[in-house]
Amino acid sequence: MIDAKYIELINREIDGVNSHKEGAKLKEYLAKSPEAQKLYNELATVSNVLKKVTIIEPSPNLRKTILNSLPSGKYTARERRKLFMPRMGVLFGAYKLRYAYALVAGIVIGFVAYSIFDVERSTPSDFSTLYGAMLSHESALSFETAYNEQVILDELEGTLEIKYAEGVVVAELDLQSQQEMEIVLEFDENDLGFLGFGQFKGSKSSVGVDKNNVRLRNMGENRAVFMFTDKTRSISPLNVKIFTAGALVYEKSGPTGRNED
């Protein structure tokens, strides 16, 4: 039976926190007690095995997800109040009065500049930029199909269609799945800009948008339309990926236009 105080010394030795004196005392005891030596050896083995456990990388998007989740604005609400709404007694102090004058001056300059430089806004001749908020299936634009595919898999089935018109790209998915699926559309943000999303069928979805991808998570019947501005008219591909139960089951890179030749 190993004395409890030596069990502690053994564990502290594993942790490297024994003093020189404690280490020497333990060493002397281990030399006399095979049982204690066995315990020390085995705990050292456990420690070494734990050291072999690999550090796992979080997904590359986690950092962005964290930063995007932070409360909007540079400060917490308390800090915002503290910095921009000083107490009344301080406001009239000479030290703070300078800032009040600067604030008023800035507002006046802003009004003057706006009245001088206000640009007459022209009514756009096309309404493609309104698609993000006012999705209508009857389009003022003439869409052509760049890509159309029937998707038939064990996990899901339906259709994927990519259409284009003047300055606009639309990806329309009509899919059915018995399990939750995640649809990811990846694009080059220099060529395409995400405008908006419309859902015609299906239960409520969660939608996530990043600089160069948009994600929809849903289950069951799903008819959804994703709209993009075509910035460069360069037929930049739109990559469509579909995941079910975390596994990629479908991937296609569809064109966003048609080659002239």
Next chain:
Amino acid sequence: MKEDTDIILVRHCLNGNNRAFESIVDKYEKPVFNAALRIINNYQDAEDVTQSAFVKAFEKLTTFNPRYKFFSWLYRIVVNESLNFVSQRKRLVELNTDLVSREKTAEEAYDDIETSQQVQVALMDLKVEHRVVIVLKHFQELSYTEISQILDISEKTVKSRLFTAREQLRTRLLKRYGKND
């Protein structure tokens, strides 16, 4: 010094410099995630907990007392978030080994994966309070004092849980790895 840097970053953040909090995230994202992962044993859930821990840290930054170490305060948040998650989600999901680092040779990677799997299985057999001290001591390499501050328990309790957890891991792991490694 590490601690002074963290406190400087916190002060900058409280003065409105959000880039300072980005630096904090960059510095602690991986260790926080790995701590959550080893407690929760699910990659996606660990990411979710990591996210909520950093958000909570950001929201409560004004409550941080600079007399203490920032990472101890941050770890307390992530451990609490992880424990709350575990208490709500009773099911165990296998760690996705596809996501283990692949920077080594195929044989080394396989060995690492196998070791990590064996360890994770053994860890999940422990009571969660024992698992947490193993994670904080062996994976985060924190001292007894730091762990006691994070978990708000005495150092004596930290050692008691740690030594008990090691004893239990000894039984499980030595079947695979033998008595001397």
